[in-house]
Structures are given as structure tokens and as C-alpha cells.
Amino acid sequence: MERKVSFHLYIGAFLISLIVFLTGVFVGTLLDTANVQRISGDITHVSERLYSVQLLILMEANSSSFCPVYLSELSSIDQDVENFGYQLTYLEEEKGIQDDELKKQYFVLEAQSYLLSKKVQGLCGDDSVLLIHFYSNKNCSDCRQQGEEILKARDALPDTNVKLFSFDGDMGSPIAEALMNQYRIREYPSIVINGKKYSGYRTSEQIQKLMSEAE
Amino acid sequence: MDFITFLDYAIAFFSLFVLNVFILLFLRYRKSYLKPPEKTDWEPVISVIIPAHNEEKHIKDCVKSIFATVYPKEKLDVMVVDDGSSDNTYAIAKSFGKKVRVFKKKQGGKGAALNFGLEKAKGELVATMDADSYLTEDTIKELVPYFTDPDVMAVTPSIKIRASDSWLKEFQRVEYLMILFSRKLLSFIDSVPVTPGPFSMFRTKVFDEVGKFDENNLVEDIEIALRIQSHHYKIRSSMRAGVYTDPPDKFGKLLRQRVRWQRGGIRNYWDYKFLIKPEYGDFGVYFVPLNFAALTAFFILLALLAHSIFTTPYYVRYIWAEAFGMGIGLFTFIGAFVLIFSTFFLYLSVKSFREEHVKLRYLLSFIVFYWYLMVCYNLLFIAQELKKEKYKW
Numbered sequence: 346m347e348r349k350v351s352f353h354l355y356i357g358a359f360l361i362s363l364i365v366f367l368t369g370v371f372v373g374t375l376l377d378t379a380n381v382q383r384i385s386g387d388i389t390h391v392s393e394r395l396y397s398v399q400l401l402i403l404m405e406a407n408s409s410s411f412c413p414v415y416l417s418e419l420s421s422i423d424q425d426v427e428n429f430g431y432q433l434t435y436l437e438e439e440k441g442i443q444d445d446e447l448k449k450q451y452f453v454l455e456a457q458s459y460l461l462s463k464k465v466q467g468l469c470g471d472d473s474v475l476l477i478h479f480y481s482n483k484n485c486s487d488c489r490q491q492g493e494e495i496l497k498a499r500d501a502l503p504d505t506n507v508k509l510f511s512f513d514g515d516m517g518s519p520i521a522e523a524l525m526n527q528y529r530i531r532e533y534p535s536i537v538i539n540g541k542k543y544s545g546y547r548t549s550e551q552i553q554k555l556m557s558e559a560e
Numbered sequence: 561m562d563f564i565t566f567l568d569y570a571i572a573f574f575s576l577f578v579l580n581v582f583i584l585l586f587l588r589y590r591k592s593y594l595k596p597p598e599k600t601d602w603e604p605v606i607s608v609i610i611p612a613h614n615e616e617k618h619i620k621d622c623v624k625s626i627f628a629t630v631y632p633k634e635k636l637d638v639m640v641v642d643d644g645s646s647d648n649t650y651a652i653a654k655s656f657g658k659k660v661r662v663f664k665k666k667q668g669g670k671g672a673a674l675n676f677g678l679e680k681a682k683g684e685l686v687a688t689m690d691a692d693s694y695l696t697e698d699t700i701k702e703l704v705p706y707f708t709d710p711d712v713m714a715v716t717p718s719i720k721i722r723a724s725d726s727w728l729k730e731f732q733r734v735e736y737l738m739i740l741f742s743r744k745l746l747s748f749i750d751s752v753p754v755t756p757g758p759f760s761m762f763r764t765k766v767f768d769e770v771g772k773f774d775e776n777n778l779v780e781d782i783e784i785a786l787r788i789q790s791h792h793y794k795i796r797s798s799m800r801a802g803v804y805t806d807p808p809d810k811f812g813k814l815l816r817q818r819v820r821w822q823r824g825g826i827r828n829y830w831d832y833k834f835l836i837k838p839e840y841g842d843f844g845v846y847f848v849p850l851n852f853a854a855l856t857a858f859f860i861l862l863a864l865l866a867h868s869i870f871t872t873p874y875y876v877r878y879i880w881a882e883a884f885g886m887g888i889g890l891f892t893f894i895g896a897f898v899l900i901f902s903t904f905f906l907y908l909s910v911k912s913f914r915e916e917h918v919k920l921r922y923l924l925s926f927i928v929f930y931w932y933l934m935v936c937y938n939l940l941f942i943a944q945e946l947k948k949e950k951y952k953w
Contacts, residue, residue, distance in 0.1 A: 346750070346792055348750060348839065348840060348841025348842075349841050350838055350842055350845045351749055351842050351846075354585065354588075354749070354842075355581070355846065357584050358577050358580035358581040358584055359577060359580075361583075361584075362573055362576035362577045362580050365576055365893075366572070366573055366576060368893070369572075369891075369893035369894050369897075370890055372893050373890035373893065376888055376889050377886075377889065380885070428879050428882070431875040431876075431878055431879045432879055432882050432886065434875065435873065435875075435876065435879065436886060438873060439873070439883075439887070440889070441565075496874060496875065
């Protein structure tokens with residue numbers, strides 16, 4: 346028999362596949378944009394909550410009678426802020442979406458919530474542990490693992506209220522750089538536990554010990 | 561774009577493409593794929609060769625079903641080749657008297673038994689049949705007219721499984737219907753890759769031209785089809801000629817069967833890789849390469865899934881709901897497209913057989929579990945090949 350190649354069939358299948366594929370790329374991009382906007386909106390929303398706590402502290406002129414309000418508000422805010430960080434990292438690592446402006450906006454929020462937590466810690470004498478992790482996405486091979494070790498350490502001490510704050514020091518965020526200057530951070534990774542600096546990589550056990558001491 | 565992302569894209573596009581080829585084939589031939597071939601008065605003698613090794617349970621019903629088909633009895637030359645049975649197969653076959661020619665030979669495997677039968681075959685057409693398969697009334701009547709085209713050397717019927725309450729059998733039943741539908745569509749681009757062992761019909765002279773069955777093959781029914789294709793002959797496929805067969809009833813048996821099919825299939829395609837040339841038309845340009853591509857794609861996909869599970873970032877457990885939401889994108893879209901259209905394809909497969917009804921729960925469980933069966937037999941396949949395990953039935 347005479348054999349033939351059904352080019353029209355393959356070209357047709359290729360074109361349909363291409364259309365579906367490109368539609369998928371388009372839908373994916375739309376969804377990615379929507380995600381970035383949602384996170385950005387969430388950050389703004391939490392910023393506003395943070396301002397209202399700040400305002401309350403200012404108006405009450407550092408009286409500790411409102412401490413229960415500060416503490417409950419801040420614990421929820423700090424949790425949200427931490428989660429935003431994970432979401433941004435997820436977008437960056439898994440979806441390849443890097444939005445530097447959003448990240449800077451996030452670091453401002455994170456710094457504010459850190460400073461406020463520190464203030465409330467002094468004011469209300471709460472026994473939470475504030476841990477800052479300074480990392481770099483560019484010049485630090487241990488930083489990913491360091492982040493994991495910190496989470497492990499926190500999970501190992503369920504009775505300790507550990508609040509985490511992470512800053513990328515290499516992406517030109519003025520507020521992250523200001524904090525780094527304040528704690529004289531020279532290398533990555535570095536961690537600061539209740540104001541005390543520890544340079545270099547630490548294992549989960551070492552961090553647990555440092556946190557127990559700080560408490 | 562990093563390498564992993566590139567692989568993700570490539571696999572997604574490949575799956576889309578393969579699915580779309582089938583969809584387009586269906587759209588192109590949707591009006592003709594169920595039509596019978598043109599009627600003919602031609603009624604040649606047909607030799608039916610039944611190799612049987614310890615088939616005392618089935619052989620009687622099998623032979624009976626042949627004589628129950630609509631075809632002149634005197635033109636049916638039924639031969640049972642007893643391949644070294646130690647049970648009652650021979651006596652039962654003999655009980656049909658003169659209507660059935662029964663031969664006894666030393667056990668030498670299915671291919672050898674078929675070749676033994678071919679030596680003795682009188683018919684212009686010859687059918688190979690498994691002892692645990694049963695013809696329906698129309699089987700032969702539906703198949704013969706395809707041979708009025710002198711280029712047609714083989715025709716495959718619709719090998720089906722009887723409806724039952726066994727989950728495993730219903731699962732395979734759905735799969736068989738899907739395979740039949742796909743094979744019919746492939747026959748329109750001259751790419752039928754197998755003349756199934758349970759029942760297939762050949763023009764007897766094709767064995768003189770291309771040679772007889774390979775006696776040392778795990779899947780001699782694939783090998784002979786590839787050989788017929790390599791001689792540029794046509795293999796046709798009938799949706800209407802029903803043949804029922806007994807599938808494996810235990811998961812272990814099913815798995816062994818599939819590993820055998822997979823090992824035998826891939827080895828045969830490898831031996832016939834010379835067919836990958838434009839002169840072999842769609843078969844050479846699309847279907848043979850597709851087998852290698854699909855196997856490669858399957859293992860890449862498996863590796864990608866494993867990779868994504870093992871590299872799930874540690875922080876995801878804090879934001880799993882958000883991560884799930886953010887994970888929706890291109891691949892979800894393509895996955896949904898493939899899932900919806902392959903489900904539709906499955907639905908069409910079942911609907912094409914008016915007499916076959918499948919319960920919805922079996923259809924759904926097929927969609928869910930088919931992938932896992934493929935994972936099982938493909939992993940065993942690769943393990944056995946890597947261990948260089950002996951290649952045998």
C-alpha cells in the first residue's frame with residue numbers, strides 16, 4: 346500500500362496544543378498577578394492594624410493597663426507577618442515571581458512589627474523570644490538550611506513563644522540595612538535573639554539552647 | 561528557565577499533543593468509525609487455530625462459540641493444537657468429532673503451536689484464537705469483508721470482557737474498551753500495532769510473505785503486527801466484531817501480564833526501530849516514536865513528581881492553604897484540560913459499544929487508579945530490565 350504522513354493531523358494537534366498551552370500560560374500569569382496583589386493587599390491591611398496598636402500605645406502614654414490588648418493583637422499580627430514572608434518566598438522559589446517592591450514593603454511591615462513587639466515586650470514584661478534571621482538570597486549557601494533549623498528549634502520548644510522575623514540584607518531594603526547596622530551584622534546567616542547577635546550558621550540544638558537562655 | 565521547569569513544560573505539551581491527535585482523529589472519522597465494511601458474498605474457508613495448554617476448563621465453550629457464529633459450518637476449519645497439556649484438553653477437543661481437527665505436540669510455547677497450526681491450515685484466511693476466548697454471533701461475518709481490500713493482511717476484532725461484579729475485571733473492561741476505540745482510530749492512519757492473541761484474523765498467504773510467528777517472543781502478537789507493518793501491509797480494526805476473553809482475576813496476575821506486555825512490547829519496538837522513517841508513513845513518523853517518547857515521558861513525569869515531593873520547602877506546612885492556592889496555574893490548567901478531554905475520550909470509548917454498559921463507579925475508579933497501575937508495572941518493568949532478569953513468559 347501507499348503510505349502517507351498525515352501532516353495536517355500533527356499540525357492541527359500542535360496548534361490546538363499550542364493554543365491550550367498559551368491560554369494556560371495566560372491564565373497562570375493572571376493568577377500569579379492576582380496572588381501578588383492579594384498579598385500586597387494583606388500587607389497593607391496588617392499595616393493598618395499595626396498602626397492602630399501603635400496609636401493606642403502612644404495615646405496611653407506607655408501605661409501597661411492595655412497590655413492584654415497589645416499582646417493579643419500583636420500575636421496575631423506577628424503570625425500573619427511571618428506567613429506573608431513564607432508566601433513571598435513560595436512565589437519566588439516555586440513560581441519564579443520576584444517582586445522587589447513588594448518585598449521591600451514587606452520588610453518595612455516586618456521591621457515595624459518587630460520594633461513594636463520589642464516595645465511591648467519591655468512594657469508588658471512578656472516572656473516571648475524575638476528572633477531575627479538575617480539572610481541573603483545571593484551570597485549565602487547556608488541560609489536556606491538556617492531557616493529550616495530555626496523552625497525546627499521553635500517546634501522543639503512548643504512552650505516558648507518564639508516570634509520570627511527574617512530579613513534579606515542584600516536586596517537594598519533601607520530598613521533591613523538599618524537593622525543590620527544596629528546589630529552590627531557582618532555575615533550571613535546571622536541571628537539575633539532578644540537583641541543579642543550570633544554570627545554564622547547554628548544548628549537547631551544550638552538555637553534551642555540560645556532561646557532557652559534568652560527566655 | 562531552569563531545566564526542571566523546561567521538563568515540566570515539555571511533558572505538559574507532549575501530553576496535550578498526544579491527546580489532541582486522538583481527539584482530531586475522532587472528529588475526522590466520527591461518522592465512519594462505527595460503520596461496517598462493505599458487504600460481500602465472498603465466503604472463504606477460514607482456519608481457526610487454537611493453541612491450548614491445559615485448557616480443559618475453557619476449550620469446550622471456546623470451540624462451541626466458533627460453531628455458533630453466523631458463517632457456513634463447512635467453511636470453518638477449526639484446529640486445536642494441544643501444546644503438551646497434562647489435563648483433559650485433548651479428549652475434550654476430540655469429543656467434537658470430525659468437525660474439529662485436534663493435534664498433539666510436545667510443549668513448545670504459543671508461537672510454536674501457532675506455527676504448527678499454520679502448517680496444517682487449509683483456509684484462505686486463518687484466525688488465531690486463545691482457548692479462553694469466545695466468539696459472538698457476528699465476529700466472523702464482521703471481519704471477513706475487510707479482506708476484500710487486497711492490501712489488508714490482518715483484521716483485529718473488539719476483544720472485550722464480559723460485565724461482572726469484580727472490580728478488577730470491570731477496571732480492565734473499561735481499559736479494553738478504551739484500547740479498542742484508540743486502536744480503531746489508529747487504524748485510520750495505518751498504525752495498528754498489534755494483532756491480539758485472543759483472536760485475530762489473517763490472510764494465510766501473509767505468513768509466506770513475512771514469515772511465521774516468532775517462537776521466542778514474549779508478545780508474538782505485537783511482533784507479527786510490527787512485521788506486517790514493516791512490509792507495508794494494512795491491518796484493519798473492527799469495532800463491531802466482538803470477542804470475549806477472560807482477564808486476569810487477581811492483581812498479582814494482572815501485574816505479571818502487564819510487565820510481560822511492557823517488556824515484550826518495548827523490546828519489539830526496539831527491534832523494529834528501523835521503522836522510524838517517513839517511508840513508513842504515520843506509523844514510522846508518529847506511532848513508533850510515540851512509544852519511546854511516551855515511556856520516556858512517563859519516567860520523567862514520575863521523577864518530576866518525586867522531585868517536587870522531596871523538595872517541598874520546609875515552610876510550606878505553615879501556609880499550605882495559601883501555597884495550594886498559589887500553586888494553581890499553567891499546570892493545573894493543562895492538567896484539567898487533559899483530564900476533562902481524556903474522560904470524554906473514555907466516555908466515547910464506552911458509548912461506542914452500544915451493547916456494553918459500565919457502571920459510573922467503575923468508570924471513575926478507572927480514571928483514578930489507571931495511573932497507579934501504570935506506575936506499578938512500569939517500575940517493575942524497569943527493575944526487571946535493569947536486573948537483566950530472564951526474559952520469559
